Amino acid sequence: MASVNEPARELTAPAPVAHLGISRRTLGVYLFCYLGLAPVLVLFVYLRVIPIITTLAAGFYNWDMIRPIRVFLGLGNYIELLRDPNFQNALSNTAILAAGSVILGTVLALGLAVTVNARITGAPIYQLIYFLPVVTPWVPVTVVWKWIYDARYGPLNQALAALGIPGQAWLVEDRLALISILIVMVWKTLGYNLIMFLVGLNNIPQEYYEAAVVDGARGSTIFRYITLPLLKPMLLFVVVISTINAFNVFTPVFMMTSDIQGAAAKLVRTLVYDMWENGFRYFRVGYASAEAALLLLIVLVLTLMNMRLFREDR
């Protein structure tokens, strides 16, 4: 209790405190940020979050998209999917394509990036050449590759014939059709991975290399102990993005191998193609939604595995 002899304390108004226990000024800053983000967030929720939730929910129903009748099946769609030979085939093909394109796309791009980064003559031209497929839309690319792969008149078989190798039924034979799609996928995405790795390489401080040279390290030793560890974050990014893109492969399969009238091709069934066929050809939207949910789960698990594999040691 204050005594008579103590000087009176100067009374000042306390800082205004909002209900959340933070100052009004801080609240104002938060509000401003969220209001600024609101339009984008609303769009994101409407175009991404709601469709994802709706799709996950639809996977538990039998729904043909045309009538409002939905019959609850529980896990019925998922059980049928796991027994469906088309789904198994699609999963197998997609896994092979994903593994192949991620490994080849990453290794080749890394090798090219290291080569281009070595300040060779015409490096920007090489970057342009490799990046051109990335910016070219999928549809015209696949139309051109379809002709390249043509068994009778395609330039690929003509080149092989010049080397004395018999022409191959690229898009017709099972395994060859898969390899043909894989080649196009790697070709299309190589430039993007190359640019990413170049960015990563340029972010490695030169002092590390100078110090390594002083210590007597050369070539592969520098690459293994300096370049690769410091490139881990970018490697993780490239592998994750490549994995996600590879599992979503659709356009090359649809354009080059599906049953367009008169097409001489063996369908390479992939997960997204199977989903599209189930949903929009057979009108089994619930079933296709269950397949989409499984695809989401697979990609999520693989992404988490990659993150664990490439995490930096602290």
Added chain:
Amino acid sequence: MLGRRSRHLGVMGVCALLVAIMIVVAPAYSAPTVRLSLWGGFPEIGPFYEKMAADYRRANPNVEISILTHPLRDFERKLAATIPADTAADILEISTYALQRFIEAGFIPANPPATDTFLKGKAYPDAMKTINTYQRKSYGIPFFQGRQVLFWNIKMFQEAGLTRAPQTWDELIDYCQKLTRKGGGSGVGEKWWFWLYPAGGTIIEQRPGGKYRAGYGNQAGRDALKLYVDLVHKYRCDDPTLKRDAEAFALEQAAMFTRESWIIGFVRNNNPGLLYTAALLPKSRRWGTIINPVNFYVTRSSRNADVAWDFINFMLRPENQQQLLEMTGWMPARQDVEYKEQIRKAPQFKAFFEAPEGYEFYWYLPIGPFDEILTKLAARLERAYADKSLVDNPAGIARVIEEAANETNAILRREGLYSE
């Protein structure tokens, strides 16, 4: 008092004012513009539709018709998205099997009385009346049909010492071994049906009570699969590196193949010097071919349904059906029109209009899952054709047929359409 010049100026001013008023006001008194859209799944028919739209417009200047055609499979996917959203065109040109689900869900109205009467008259065979009827109401009107025959290259046959098309399965196998360049053909499921039917089977057979079951889980199915496996692996009648279908035949890479009449228009445009003709499909235990009508439908979202039907009736006029055959090669659906002139110009058409005694017709059943059944069967058949171990392997062939038939029946069961 006004001078002469002033009077002239005044008169000209009044005339100009009257013309301006007419330009502004007159359109309000003219017939309102009616805009129709037509979507089709066969791009080669696009020029025919454009001509029909232009001809119709001459008689009906206030009607504007826009035409859009897509490759068939893409068109079916487009309809899957647009019909439920009521954003499809006024007029759709499509087969019943692709539209059956929408008919059952009420997106396609039944035919108006005049169209219903016309369909049930003498213009169309009974098969088409059956295909276009659902729960005693008619939907759509047939426009053209896909009837399959065997096209054969006269020159290649002559080089092999052959003077006519094979008429039986045994002759087909015999001819295959004599010809240096063989056959081709895409569309696996439907093409297998052409061998399955003569063998005594079919893809789906109707059971009492209006339900269905697989019609090939029997000896006919096994015989048809055995024939095709033998044609591919034993007699080397098919080459997977061949350009498929019409291209292969037009490029003289295939001596014979099965297809619809549009091939005649295709060959005329791409290789008019090709020496070829057409014949009925070979027979076995029975004889026949597929008859697959492609219809016109008016969607429920059409704001000018009466004008749409009027335009459809215009295209169905005899002279326009003859033009369809001449311009595109597609066989018109109307059987009460004379096509002698078109057959005279292209004798290859003759086989399409023949129906000797004992020659039967079969068709896609108007049930929702038919496309799924045929597509999944085709995937199994493709794997079987590539499997050399099935040659002289009756147990292997029986296993393939049994598994495929079980899958077909499972789909029918799922849709509530199965009956043993």
